Amino acid sequence: MSFNFQRLFAIVLKEFIQMRRDRLTFGMMIGVPMIQLILFGYAINSNPKHLPTAVYAADNSVFSRSFIWGLRNSSYFDLVREARSPAEINKLLAENKVQFAVTIPVDFSRKLVRGEKPDLLLEADATDPSAVGFAQAAVSGLVATVLNRDLLGPLAKLRATAPPFNIVAHQHYNPESISQYNIVPGLMGVMLTMTMIMITGLAITRERERGTMENLLSTPVHPGEVIVGKIIPYIMVGYVQVILVLLAAKFLFNVPMLGSVPLLFLLVLLFIVANLAVGITFSTVAKNQLQAVQMAFFFFLPSLLLSGYMFPFRGMPGWAQNIGECLPLTHFLRVVRGILLKGNGLAETLPDLWPIALFLTVVLIIGIKRYRQTLD
């Protein structure tokens, strides 16, 4: 019994009709990605600004006012409160009213003028370290310059002296640290992973659960025709999602697209097929649709957490990075970010293409071995 395109077409046609009638699944395929896109795209920001800040200025001098102005101008701090005592500062931090609290001690300006290098206390609510990191860095930058204007005449000698050398830091590919440039292209991989695996997982277990598989197996249809016939319609769904993300990236989030979009379009096929193969393989193991969904989530969570989408890949311990390296999403994120943000071509993406291809091969072999032509 050999592979036949006429029968393949019959399966594809049937899948399309069923997809059209199944409003809920169809909604999931288009609606969920859109919601993710809007929520993740607009909500996730790893460089937060305008953090609520309280000030307790026991020393009301030109210098403290200048410093406070400096904070405000950095755009990281919004001065929302003037505290009247150190106790109030503690209370504001504990009650989550402010993220930062600045305490300017009583003798700040006197010590400053005497050249005693007074301390200035900056307290942060660091329960979420990533929320305060950038802001803290901005404060250290302030120290060097903010008082220069006020240190006049005899005080000029107190001005910060120039360091013996300069560090020139270039933030390549995303100089303004805009989270969306990182999140939105990555989201393409995340939503493909989620929907592709779940949909194919459901597609085959549904046949088994409804008893239609028994009927299908009693016809001359070839297992390869069933598998390919079920994959093809969802490849198209995958491309619809890719187009949606790219349109949103361009027109909603203004993500730069330096590389070749047609190249990305071509390479995403490998990633889509890899995920569909995972779904098919899951469905050969799952006994019902619920199990298929559970397995999809079982695969989706490590993909989301260990791929470098949510958290910096290099920040993870070695074992987590090793797991991450096995997941297709990890490599696809590098491909898509590379092409869009870095302008990478095929040569630069190759090191991340073969792992996806290897993953696909292994999963497909398992899937075909497990797919049974009988009901045994």
Next chain:
Amino acid sequence: METFAIDVRGVTKKFGTRTVVNDIAMQVRPGEIYGFLGPNGSGKTTFLRMLCGLLTPDGGEGKCLGLDFRSESAEIKKRVGYMTQKFSFYEDLSIEENLDFIARLYMMPQRKMAVEKSLERLGMVERRKQLAGTLSGGWKQRLALAACLIHEPQLLLLDEPTAGVDPKARRDFWDEIHKLAASGLTFLITTHYMDEASRCNRLAYIAYGNLLASGTVAEVVKAGGLTTWEISGENLAALAEKIRGLPGVEQVVAFGTTLHVSGRNAEKLNASVSPFVSGAQRWEKIESGLEDVFISLMEAAKDNFS
């Protein structure tokens, strides 16, 4: 040598340590309607699934439509129509789409015509766009039969085709089957209904995976070796209580206004009931019914195999 549509021997299937089908032989002639009976879980469905290649047998040999049923199941699938117990067409596809899908899978050369013909025979030309899921039980079963027939198979395997279908639809269904059999199609049908069993040319009865009897209705009844008394009159319920459990009495079954008492050992049975025969009720020895025979076979099988 006579050619058979189905000619298999020693067919065996095990699920783990449990033998579901045990060493069954079956010969079905072309154009015959062969009834396949037995209690739930007796292995009927498993046997049908092995014939059409859905399950791999653990033992047995033979031919189905002249093809080796173990090694040539791909070829057999093209010539066999299999109607599953549960409706197994796509409920979210219309009647026409379902038929068209099946016709495509069998690569019918004149697909559109075949679908059209099938719709006409079904009497569903007007309702072709209706989703299969919205059909009533009887119509679903007719659609399933039509879909099984679309590729013009030589052998039809029907697994409890009339379960849950009303009497009128059941009778129409059987008329259709007799018509098709007259045109040369062979049927192997599992059923629980005795009236359907008696409409088959020949029967086989299996229980716990073992073939207990086969042949024509008369042959099966004779092989059952059952003696049956029919009693009519007053106070049958009280009488039934007295007779039940006497030596030789195996079944006491109420049939409306009559009572059937039967047993395999005629001597013992007659001895036990003789004190009652002269009572107020009317006693008459009758031919045993198929159902009595089957229940008797099943009881006997329970003692032997379980």
